[in-house]
Amino acid sequence: MSPVFSHGDLRLYLLNLLDEGPRHGYDIMQALSDRTGGTYTPSAGTIYPRLAKLEEEGLVTKSVDGRKTVYAITEAGHAEVQARAGELEGIEAGLADSVRLIADEVRGSVREAMRSLRADLAAARSQERESATAQGVSDDPRTASREQLHRADAAINEFRVRLRTDLRGHVARGGELAATMVDELTADLDRIARDVTRVLRG
Incomplete structure (x- = not known):
C-alpha cells in the first residue's frame, strides 16, 4: 500500500498545520487523521520526533499548558510555509489522490x-x-x-x-x-x- 506522505512532505504539512494556530501533539495527530478521512493516523513515535526536529531548526516552539505540550510556529516557520505555498498545494493534491487510492x-x-x-x-x-x-x-x-x-x-x-x-x-x-x-x-x-x-x- 502506498504511503500517504512522500519523503519530506510530512515535515512541511506539520508546519502548515501549526501555521493555522498552536496545537498540542494529540491535536496534530487528530488533524492529520481528519484531513485524510481516517486513512492516516500517525503514531506519537512518528510525530514527536519531527516536532522536536522542527524545534531544533527554530521553526517551532513548544510550551507547557497544564499537562499538555503546545507547539506553535515561529516567524521563520511561517516564512517557510509562505515560501513553499506551491509545494503545499501539490502535497494537498497528492494527499487527496493517495487517500482515494x-x-x-x-x-x-x-x-x-x-x-x-x-x-x-x-x-x-x-x-x-x-x-x-x-x-x-x-x-x-x-x-x-x-x-x-x-x-x-x-x-x-x-x-x-x-x-x-x-x-x-x-x-x-x-x-x-x-x-x-x-x-x-x-x-x-x-x-x-x-x-x-x-x-x-x-
Missing part, C-alpha cells in the same frame, strides 16, 4: 471477501438441493436442515476468521483503516444478511 484498495479487498462469502453461500444452497434430491423425500427434513446449518456456520466462521486476519494484519503492518471502509463493510454485511433473510422467507 488507499480507500479503493481496501474497498476492493472487502468486495472480494464479500464475493467469496456469496459464492460460499450459493455453493451451500446448491449442495443442499443436490443432497436432498439424492437422499429422497424419506429423510427427515429437520435433520437435513440441521446438517446444512452446521455447514453454513462453518462457512460464516471461516469468512470471519479470514477477514479478521486480513484486517488485523493490515493494521499490524502499519496500514490505516478508514472509517469509510468500515462503514462500507458494515453496509455490505447488512445487505448480505437481508438477502439471506429474504431467501429463507421465500
